[in-house]
Amino acid sequence: MAFTTSTRMVNPRLGAYFGIFMSAFIALALVTLILEGLGTEAKTLRYGMLFVPLVLYAAIGIGSYTLDSLDFFAAGRRVPAFFNGLAIAIAAFGATGFVTLTGVFFIIGFDALCLAIGALAGFVVMAIMLAPFLRKFGAFTIPSYLGRRFDSRILRMISAILLSVPMVMVIAAELKLAAMAAVILSGAPEKQMILLLATAMLLSLVAGGMRSLTWTTVAQGLAALIAIVVPVAIVATMVTSMPLPQLTHGPVLRAIGRNEAIQGLPIILPPSLAFDIPGDGLQPMLKRFADAFGAVGPVAFVLSTLTMLAGIASAPWLLPRLAAAPGVYEARKSLGWATLLFGVAMLTSASIAVFMRDFIMDLVAVPGPAIVPSWLSDLVLRGFATITEKGTQFQATSFSFHRDSVLYSLPVAAQLPQMLLNLTVAGAVAAGLAAASASAVALGNVLAEDVVLGATWEPPQGATRSHAARGGLFVAIALGASVAAWVETDSLRLVLSALALTGSALFAVLVLSIWWKRINAYGAIAGLISGFSVAGLATTAGPGAWNPLDPALAGAFGIPVSALAAVAVALITPAPGRHLLELVRDIRVPGGEILYDREMRMQRLKKQRQRG
Amino acid sequence: MIERKERKPYWRHTKWQMLASLVPFLSVIIVLPLYADRLNSNKFLGFPLGYFLAAHGLVLIAVITVASFVSQQDAIDHWHGAHEDN
Numbered sequence: 001m002a003f004t005t006s007t008r009m010v011n012p013r014l015g016a017y018f019g020i021f022m023s024a025f026i027a028l029a030l031v032t033l034i035l036e037g038l039g040t041e042a043k044t045l046r047y048g049m050l051f052v053p054l055v056l057y058a059a060i061g062i063g064s065y066t067l068d069s070l071d072f073f074a075a076g077r078r079v080p081a082f083f084n085g086l087a088i089a090i091a092a093f094g095a096t097g098f099v100t101l102t103g104v105f106f107i108i109g110f111d112a113l114c115l116a117i118g119a120l121a122g123f124v125v126m127a128i129m130l131a132p133f134l135r136k137f138g139a140f141t142i143p144s145y146l147g148r149r150f151d152s153r154i155l156r157m158i159s160a161i162l163l164s165v166p167m168v169m170v171i172a173a174e175l176k177l178a179a180m181a182a183v184i185l186s187g188a189p190e191k192q193m194i195l196l197l198a199t200a201m202l203l204s205l206v207a208g209g210m211r212s213l214t215w216t217t218v219a220q221g222l223a224a225l226i227a228i229v230v231p232v233a234i235v236a237t238m239v240t241s242m243p244l245p246q247l248t249h250g251p252v253l254r255a256i257g258r259n260e261a262i263q264g265l266p267i268i269l270p271p272s273l274a275f276d277i278p279g280d281g282l283q284p285m286l287k288r289f290a291d292a293f294g295a296v297g298p299v300a301f302v303l304s305t306l307t308m309l310a311g312i313a314s315a316p317w318l319l320p321r322l323a324a325a326p327g328v329y330e331a332r333k334s335l336g337w338a339t340l341l342f343g344v345a346m347l348t349s350a351s352i353a354v355f356m357r358d359f360i361m362d363l364v365a366v367p368g369p370a371i372v373p374s375w376l377s378d379l380v381l382r383g384f385a386t387i388t389e390k391g392t393q394f395q396a397t398s399f400s401f402h403r404d405s406v407l408y409s410l411p412v413a414a415q416l417p418q419m420l421l422n423l424t425v426a427g428a429v430a431a432g433l434a435a436a437s438a439s440a441v442a443l444g445n446v447l448a449e450d451v452v453l454g455a456t457w458e459p460p461q462g463a464t465r466s467h468a469a470r471g472g473l474f475v476a477i478a479l480g481a482s483v484a485a486w487v488e489t490d491s492l493r494l495v496l497s498a499l500a501l502t503g504s505a506l507f508a509v510l511v512l513s514i515w516w517k518r519i520n521a522y523g524a525i526a527g528l529i530s531g532f533s534v535a536g537l538a539t540t541a542g543p544g545a546w547n548p549l550d551p552a553l554a555g556a557f558g559i560p561v562s563a564l565a566a567v568a569v570a571l572i573t574p575a576p577g578r579h580l581l582e583l584v585r586d587i588r589v590p591g592g593e594i595l596y597d598r599e600m601r602m603q604r605l606k607k608q609r610q611r612g
Numbered sequence: 613m614i615e616r617k618e619r620k621p622y623w624r625h626t627k628w629q630m631l632a633s634l635v636p637f638l639s640v641i642i643v644l645p646l647y648a649d650r651l652n653s654n655k656f657l658g659f660p661l662g663y664f665l666a667a668h669g670l671v672l673i674a675v676i677t678v679a680s681f682v683s684q685q686d687a688i689d690h691w692h693g694a695h696e697d698n
Contacts, residue, residue: 113645113666120674121641127678128633132685247668250658257660290660292648302642327696329686336678343671350667515627588623589614589694 009078050185061204061212072209072466073140075324085337090221094435095177103403105353109289111296116346118308127335135331138594143450152521160450166498171480173494178432198481220434227427245351268294275550282400307555310507311499317439328590444473496552504535504558523570531562622692
């Protein structure tokens with residue numbers, strides 16, 4: 001059909017629309033800056049910075065209202081590569097990246113790279129090994145893909161239930177970080193903010209499912225990138241007279257290194273399996289920034305890179321985004337954009353940490369009695385940091401920082417206008433919402449498509465199907481919000497465990513389902529269950545006699561066990577039939593009909609033939 | 613649409629491309645950070661070299677890997693007639 005070419009379906013005004021959104025967001029920031037100068041009450045401005053963006057996101061989401069199931073579940077399969085890449089990068093980076101990764105960089109320096117590099121490599125592996133094929137298949141959720149690929153309803157049900165666990169964890173972690181940021185703006189209790197943000201999420205997603213998700217996430221991603229990059233670019237201009245913090249923090253880093261050496265910050269040689277990622281709470285700078293392996297041992301560094309890689313590459317909340325690409329080529333290209341944007345975001349995080357350390361190290365380098373500058377007392381007043389010991393002179397260890405406040409400390413330390421702190425916080429809210437939304441929509445679709453309607457291959461026609469997914473979305477957000485509100489955990493730990501679980505359960509099975517023709521449904525079930533349970537055991541039991549590894553490294557056990565189980569069980573059970581072999585051959589070729597659509601049509605024909 | 617007898621050579625070609633893209637990339641990702649400390653005594657753009665390569669260098673390598681993979685795999689698709697119709 002000539003009229004269904006991918007390029008023609010793409011909305012040509014997307015760039016203009018998001019130009020308008022970005023202008024609105026920047027205008028909001030500038031208006032609050034002007035009002036701040038005119039002496040408007042700070043509280044009003046902070047409320048504006050919290051609520052106006054939420055209203056904008058909700059408006060975009062509601063404007064993407066749809067009843068068509070292709071629009072609802074795959075954004076009409078016409079999201080251009082750049083927008084798809086931005087959405088996938090921001091959903092993976094999220095508030096965990098902007099808020100906690102910055103803090104982790106600040107506290108343990110170089111060693112934080114293991115998390116960032118792992119995620120980055122995850123995109124590369126996803127682009128090469130999984131994305132083109134999953135796009136060719138075109139299923140709306142990962143359990144649907146597995147179920148159809150292996151023609152097994154049991155596999156579909158099992159994977160839906162197992163994969164719900166990490167998705168709830170991701171929603172909870174991101175929502176919690178976003179709520180902590182919102183608390184800074186509103187001053188209200190955290191639980192109220194969780195409720196507010198969950199409601200905002202529901203409002204902006206319920207109207208159009210994946211379609212709403214795509215466009216709100218693009219808006220949130222742009223907002224987050226502006227909000228996080230602008231303050232640090234201003235600081236970089238002040239310190240290095242170049243507004244490119246990612247490339248110019250080198251000399252600053254060397255100055256820090258000299259001060260660290262004068263201060264005698266220890267060069268730590270940790271055991272090779274140490275994985276000392278800072279948790280929630282106040283902590284001093286533990287090690288020299290540029291030195292490798294002070295908190296994370298070399299072996300643990302490699303293992304966590306690989307665990308992150310597997311988790312991101314097979315994340316069931318990121319992969320459905322590929323179904324929204326207009327074609328296989330565009331799906332590959334969107335991951336190129338995702339890799340680039342993720343890389344920029346991670347380098348920005350690192351540069352924020354470096355500039356923040358520079359401010360502290362400058363204090364330490366001044367000889368003579370300790371004088372607390374006004375910005376430092378401001379930080380202490382806001383609860384971002386404490387001064388642990390007041391001697392005659394500041395030491396590098398005299399200050400402790402909240403891991404999740406380092407990002408917000410930079411505009412305060414640079415004595416920038418209040419607006420830039422508000423902007424940074426709004427960026428963190430946006431990033432958290434983007435990541436939580438991606439996971440919520442994916443989980444909602446899984447709950448509706450694969451659990452509630454999972455008993456049959458024939459989804460209900462018309463609006464019933466998307467209404468079911470709306471119900472699923474509500475349940476997903478409610479689950480995530482209750483975990484965020486009532487379970488006391490560290491968000492970073494939650495995300496790392498979720499990635500370890502996902503990678504262990506799913507990575508080997510997904511890769512084998514494309515690259516190894518012999519795998520059958522039994523093998524896939526065995527791989528899923530064994531990987532998930534090994535990683536689950538390692539996570540819940542914690543480091544002990546049989547397990548020297550940190551829970552976040554559970555993938556080191558989980559992935560090999562899952563791969564071995566899948567291969568072994570597949571080999572001792574009957575080989576897959578002709579229909580499935582033909583299906584794999586078709587998955588491997590980019591051209592031709594989208595397989596999910598073909599399978600669904602064949603199911604309908606089969607039903608009709610049975611009836612009459 | 614791809615011809616039936618082209619499928620095997622197409623897949624062989626694709627497999628080699630996958631290995632050619634992933635093996636060098638993964639080995640760099642795993643090995644480079646292990647030598648970061650030793651490289652740190654050198655400077656580049658004012659950065660300690662080990663840190664620069666492990667942060668900026670790996671981002672650059674990742675982006676180049678994906679970009680070259682996308683263009684090469686697309687060429688493979690067209691060569692075997694396996695590309696999409698539009």
